[in-house]
Amino acid sequence: MILKNVVSDVRDHSAARWDIELQDGRVQNIRLSEASPDTPPQLLLPPLCHPHIHLDKAYILTCNNQSSPQHPDYSDLCPTSGSFQEALANTSRAKERYTPEDLYLRGSQLLATSYTQGVTSIRAFVELDHVTGTLPLTIAIRLKKDFAHLLELQICAFAQDPIFSTAHGDANRAIIDHALVEFANSIGALGTTPYVETSREASLSNINWAITRALTHNLHLDFHLDYTLKLPSPSHAQRPLTYSVIELLKEHNWAQIADSSKTIVLGHCTQLSMLDNAGRKRLAEVVIASKLPVYFVGLPTSDIFMMGRPSSDSHSSHNRPRGTIHVPSMIRELGLSACIGVNNIGNAFTPFGTGDPLQLASWAVGIYQVGTVEDAELLYGCVSNRARRAIGLDESEQSGQIQEGQKLRGMLLLRNQGGVDLPGALRESSMAVSSRQRLSLKDVVWDPLESSLRSIVR
Numbered sequence: 001m002i003l004k005n006v007v008s009d010v011r012d013h014s015a016a017r018w019d020i021e022l023q024d025g026r027v028q029n030i031r032l033s034e035a036s037p038d039t040p041p042q043l044l045l046p047p048l049c050h051p052h053i054h055l056d057k058a059y060i061l062t063c064n065n066q067s068s069p070q071h072p073d074y075s076d077l078c079p080t081s082g083s084f085q086e087a088l089a090n091t092s093r094a095k096e097r098y099t100p101e102d103l104y105l106r107g108s109q110l111l112a113t114s115y116t117q118g119v120t121s122i123r124a125f126v127e128l129d130h131v132t133g134t135l136p137l138t139i140a141i142r143l144k145k146d147f148a149h150l151l152e153l154q155i156c157a158f159a160q161d162p163i164f165s166t167a168h169g170d171a172n173r174a175i176i177d178h179a180l181v182e183f184a185n186s187i188g189a190l191g192t193t194p195y196v197e198t199s200r201e202a203s204l205s206n207i208n209w210a211i212t213r214a215l216t217h218n219l220h221l222d223f224h225l226d227y228t229l230k231l232p233s234p235s236h237a238q239r240p241l242t243y244s245v246i247e248l249l250k251e252h253n254w255a256q257i258a259d260s261s262k263t264i265v266l267g268h269c270t271q272l273s274m275l276d277n278a279g280r281k282r283l284a285e286v287v288i289a290s291k292l293p294v295y296f297v298g299l300p301t302s303d304i305f306m307m308g309r310p311s312s313d314s315h316s317s318h319n320r321p322r323g324t325i326h327v328p329s330m331i332r333e334l335g336l337s338a339c340i341g342v343n344n345i346g347n348a349f350t351p352f353g354t355g356d357p358l359q360l361a362s363w364a365v366g367i368y369q370v371g372t373v374e375d376a377e378l379l380y381g382c383v384s385n386r387a388r389r390a391i392g393l394d395e396s397e398q399s400g401q402i403q404e405g406q407k408l409r410g411m412l413l414l415r416n417q418g419g420v421d422l423p424g425a426l427r428e429s430s431m432a433v434s435s436r437q438r439l440s441l442k443d444v445v446w447d448p449l450e451s452s453l454r455s456i457v458r
């Protein structure tokens, strides 16, 4: 196979273009392209990664199932208030209707769409509780196998619901405990949601339990954490739970005991955006000093949809704090490891969006108000190599200069469009308009190209 007219270093606008002969996915031969300079080049980039996406909840509101015993109708569950409580309640009702066929169809639609968008690795959250039992997990295992030739699906066994409070806490916990043993070979990460517990004590028990289980079963750890825009109270006992996660990891000797490839991911953490600069710096110093492999995953599109809703007695429904962690500043100013993810798609937690990580990076330019060329490059990293690192995968090999022997299989190849033909002013005449060319990362992030122009090198 020959890749023709490829820009090798997308950080450099004037980079050379190459014809690359591949054998078995590796560079066999590389020479300067003979294509005319007017011919639109192709760009070779690291593939995209979903570090945090919910598999079983995808497309509940947009699947438009024609009601049947295999494919339940969810059309009565569209949000009416759009509140977080309604999203939790409606999603619980949806979960009561899950069937194997429905979960497999929606899951495969998400994976197929992701692959065509350029995604080759995914941390997929599947819920385990007294309502769903292990059904979403067993379907995810089938999907992992059926899509294994296209992408790496890392399954996160996930407790969305309380496991140390409410009437169902014990049952929810027992189901996960059982699944971690029975499906040990297929589960890559354990995830919980400490903030849904009804007391701080229960939240701490939740974190403590998850750490012990991740260590016992040799898993990555992933918390949905500090998901509020309330200012933390000055009292030591009410600090963001991020502090407690670090303290409990240290108590359990994570650094000494855990396999060095295992990471700890903290998702949402919107409350950290409410700290003052000194408070945030203090927290970052604690994380860095711990030397633990902690990664923050910002979920900006999901966060700004859900956070900062006006209360019913609010004087203004127009001035809303759209809070989400500022991932570029966390990386550059605080020295933390961070990336961004989509979280939800087509459900009450985030009804909108295509799930495209590249589109997410593009929106992030506006959400984070970061408009330089270097910012665009950083954001591309946040949906590709930085995201891979967060979920414990190796970075893809692409590093600018392409060499013989280098593996390019699995890289993302972006084609430029030649142009469009429009109807001319006279009947049966036509008018050709050549397309703008995307030649660098900033072009791709500021103006994402459609999926039909993306492919994964095979």
Ligand SMILES: [Zn+2]
Pocket: 052, 054, 125, 224, 267, 343
């Ligand atoms: Zn999530």
